[in-house]
Amino acid sequence: MGHREEQRPRDGVLSCTLDPPGRRAGDVPSVSEGPIACERREERGPFDIIGDVHGCYDELVELLGKLGYRLEQRQGAGPRAYPPPGRKAVFVGDLVDRGPDVAGVLELVMAMVEAGQALAVLGNHDYKLLRALRGRNVKIAHGLQHSLQQLGAQPAGFRAQVADFLAGLPTYYILDEGRLVVAHAGLKEELQGKASARARGFALFGETTGETDAYGLPVRLDWAQHYHGRALVVHGHVAVLEPRWVNNTIDIDTGCVFGGALTALRYPELELFQVPAHRTYYEPIRPLGPPVPMETQAEHA
Numbered sequence: 001m002g003h004r005e006e007q008r009p010r011d012g013v014l015s016c017t018l019d020p021p022g023r024r025a026g027d028v029p030s031v032s033e034g035p036i037a038c039e040r041r042e043e044r045g046p047f048d049i050i051g052d053v054h055g056c057y058d059e060l061v062e063l064l065g066k067l068g069y070r071l072e073q074r075q076g077a078g079p080r081a082y083p084p085p086g087r088k089a090v091f092v093g094d095l096v097d098r099g100p101d102v103a104g105v106l107e108l109v110m111a112m113v114e115a116g117q118a119l120a121v122l123g124n125h126d127y128k129l130l131r132a133l134r135g136r137n138v139k140i141a142h143g144l145q146h147s148l149q150q151l152g153a154q155p156a157g158f159r160a161q162v163a164d165f166l167a168g169l170p171t172y173y174i175l176d177e178g179r180l181v182v183a184h185a186g187l188k189e190e191l192q193g194k195a196s197a198r199a200r201g202f203a204l205f206g207e208t209t210g211e212t213d214a215y216g217l218p219v220r221l222d223w224a225q226h227y228h229g230r231a232l233v234v235h236g237h238v239a240v241l242e243p244r245w246v247n248n249t250i251d252i253d254t255g256c257v258f259g260g261a262l263t264a265l266r267y268p269e270l271e272l273f274q275v276p277a278h279r280t281y282y283e284p285i286r287p288l289g290p291p292v293p294m295e296t297q298a299e300h301a
């Protein structure tokens with residue numbers, strides 16, 4: 001009901017940023033400065049897709065090193081990371097909140113995206129931080145206070161840069177001639193290629209039943225169990241103990257900020273790289289989910 005699918009703009013570029021809102025009307029700032037293509041079918045990779053970082057800067061730098069990226073500390077400017085020739089990093093979102101160095105992560109990732117060495121999609125935490133930075137009335141919880149404190153110690157110009165960066169991120173990417181979809185919370189087959197509020201909302205928040213569990217958290221529907229799409233969907237959002245293959249989807253949020261690990265998936269090789277968290281930065285409200293039984297995993301698991 002009421003899932004209106006918007007038309008593609010005249011120029012054929014599919015806008016999948018958050019304007020208009022995917023959630024409550026009037027609750028979202030106008031963040032789009034024009035259509036942002038989330039279809040990058042011509043980008044064939046190879047990619048290094050990186051799970052939820054949540055301000056875990058040291059682990060991110062270590063993971064990039066493992067993946068063969070060259071780190072360079074610059075005088076009077078933030079660090080830079082250069083991918084091996086031909087490769088590109090893709091961040092699944094939730095760069096911010098809960099962790100120890102949100103500003104460091106943002107500075108590094110923003111420079112990589114600006115240089116064309118990385119792509120990033122918006123996560124629900126990034127989205128909420130954007131709203132807070134834009135002066136919206138946001139409940140300060142779930143680690144947002146860490147981002148605001150850390151960014152509060154930075155120059156106002158940096159905060160403005162961060163807001164512009166986050167506002168420009170799409171909610172998902174379609175890559176490699178449609179063979180690869182990267183979305184923070186995943187994306188059902190029927191929503192892939194859609195610019196609708198429903199598609200954007202799903203990519204950011206996933207699908208919930210509207211009920212809450214014993215921990216007071218929303219009960220999620222496990223869309224991946226019913227996924228039969230041809231595109232591989234790489235996502236994060238739900239922290240799991242081990243990268244979780246279900247059908248043609250993989251969850252690579254292994255809860256680094258909760259003391260788990262930061263995970264990368266090399267595509268198309270489908271090799272996993274991990275860096276264990278240096279410590280537990282934030283206690284999860286509910287325990288991390290167990291891996292899914294082997295029989296539901298895809299053949300390439």
Ligand SMILES: [Mn+2]
Nearest residue numbers: 094123124237
């Ligand atoms: Mn998330």
